[in-house]
Amino acid sequence: MKKPDDMKLIVKGKRLDGRKLDEIRPVKIEAGVLGRAIGSAYVEVGGTKVIAGVHGPRGVYPKYLEKQGRAILRVKYSMAPFSVNDRKRPGPDRRSVELSKMIKHALEPVIFFDEFPQLSIDLFVEVIQADAGTRAASIVAASVALADAGIPMRALVSSCAAGKIEGKIVLDLDGPEDNYGQADLPVAVIDGTEEISLLQLDGELNEKELKEAVQLAVSGCRVIHDKQKEALRRRYQ
C-alpha cells in the first residue's frame, strides 16, 4: 500500500499511537470464555480481537485422516465479515487456509499427540476485529484455549511480531504500521525461551536488522507468555 507523502509513522521517537519503539500494545487475555467448547480463550492485542475454541480430542471424520497411535491437530482460522473496514467475504480463502496451516505448525511441536490415539483435536480461531498481527494473536489465543481444554502440552506457545518502519526496527506493528511499513516479521516462541516455532518475513531486512528484529519479537513473546500463564491461573481463582 502506498503511504501518503505527508504521513509520518515515527514522530520524536514515538509511534503514531504513542508507543515507544520496543513497546507492545496493551494485551488482554481471558481463558474459558465459551460454554460449549471444552477449552477457549479470548485475546486482545491493541485493536486486534481474537477468540479461540477447542473441541476434543474426539473421533476423526473423514476416517482416512485418522492416524494410528497418535492424534492429529486440525485448525480453522477465519475472519468475521465485520473484522475489517470493508466487508470481508465470509468463508475460506487463500489467506485463511495459509494461516490455519501456520498456526497448526506453530502449535504442533508442543502437543503430546501420542496420548490420544486415532483422535483429533479441533481448534477454531475466529478473528473478530483485525488490526495487524492476527496470526500472532491467534497463536496466543489457541495455545491458551488448548491448555484450558486440558490437552497435554510441553509448554505454552507465545507469539508477537516485529517489523521495520521508516528504517527503524519496532515491536508489534499495528494496522497503519503494517500497511505502510517496510517489513513485518511474526515470530512464535515456545515457553518464553528462544525456541522458535514460527518465523515469517514479509518485506526486506538485512542480516543485522533481521537479528535485531527476531531478538525484539522474542522479548515481546516473553511479555505475552507471562500474561498467558496469568490468564490460565485467573480462571481458577
Added chain:
Amino acid sequence: MTKDDKEDSKLVVPGEEIVSGLDYLVGAGTYRKGDKIYAKVIGLAKTSGRVVFVIPLNGIYMPKRGDYVIGEISYVSFSNWKVEINSPYDATLPISEIEEFVEKSADLSKYFKVGDLIFAGVVSVTEGKIVQLTMKDSKARKLYGGKVVNITPTKVPRLIGKAGTMINMIKDKTKCIISVGQNGRVWMKGEKENLATDAIALIDKFSHVNGLTDKVSEFLEKGDKNEKA
C-alpha cells in the same frame, strides 16, 4: 482436606517447573526435561512419596482397565452391544460378558436395548483403543429410572473424595442412591435428586478449591433446611 494437602497442591500451567532433581519420579500429567520435572496440563501439582503428578482440571475420559463406567447402549448387534461411555472411543459388551445365559440366535435386545443405562466394568483396553466391558462383576448392574448428570471426568476423584468421604456425605444428606462412573457420569435416584445435582455441580465448579468438603457440607445443610421450610 488436611493441612498437609493444602501446602502440597499448587496450581500449575503447562510448561511450569514443579520440582528439580533426580530424586523425584515422573507421574501422570508431568514430563521430565534434564533434571527438572514440568507440568503437561493445567491442574494441581502434588507429590506422593517420590512421585510427582498433576491432577488435571479439564479433559476427556480415557478408558482404563479396572474402571467402572456408566454407559448407554447405542447399538444392538447379533453378538454384542455397542455402548456409549462419554469418551471418544466406543465400548463393546459381548454376550460372553453378561451374567445371563444367552440362547442361540436370541434377540439380544431382550437383555439390553438401545437407550438402556448400565453400570459396567472395563475389562480391557487394547492399544488400538478397543474397549471391552463386563457385566460379570459384583458392582455391575443395569440402571433403572433415576437421573444422570455429567461432570468433568478428571474431577471424579474429587467427587468421590478420600476413601469416599465426599460421595458418602452427599448420599447421607440427600438419601439418594448414587453411582459414580469413572467416565464423569453420575447416576442417582431418590427424593432429593435436585439437591444432589446442585451439590455435584458445585463440586465440578470448585474442585480446585481447598476445603471443598466443608463447603459442600454447608451447602447441603442449607438446601436441606430450605426444602423443609
